[in-house]
Amino acid sequence: MDVFRGTxxxxxxxxxHFAVIPGIFGASQGPVVSGVVALGLNSAAYVAEIFRAGIQSVARGQMEAARSLGLTHWQAMRYVILPQALRRVLPPLTNEFIALLKDSSLLAAISxxxxxFAARTILGATLRPWEAFLPVAFLYFLLTTIFTQVSYALERRFAHGRSDE
Incomplete structure (x- = not known):
């Protein structure tokens, strides 16, 4: 996964798009498939790191306490560690999904x-960059604002009446 976070x-x-997908399938499967695979692998690398850090941020004593109460490792993870980790990973996870949304604009490079890509098509037909790109910028802004507000609501819900440890 370091390859995806480091390049x-x-x-x-x-x-x-030009090497991996054609190498596996013998031909290109189209830009959408390549784009979904590229964005998915890249984002998965970051999401995995976010969850790893979130789990490791929970005090070791939490697992020890759960195990001493007779919970198995998986029960302790499910009922004790993961609920605490989820509250901690929500802000960076939201940031990753917003970055993924904005990074999807890079797929225009492979058509x-x-x-x-739609804005570039409109620009080519009208030669009016403001009319082509301002609505796109507004849509990205609107979507990131919605993601952020949903994240804030979830953070408030998870934090209501609870302490971290």
């Missing part, structure tokens, strides 16, 4: 039909 997403999109 630019733009480069990953091109490698997956995937997404917002930026």
């Amino acid at each position: 630019p997403l733009f480069v990953q999109i091109f490698i997956i 995937a039909p997404e917002l930026t």
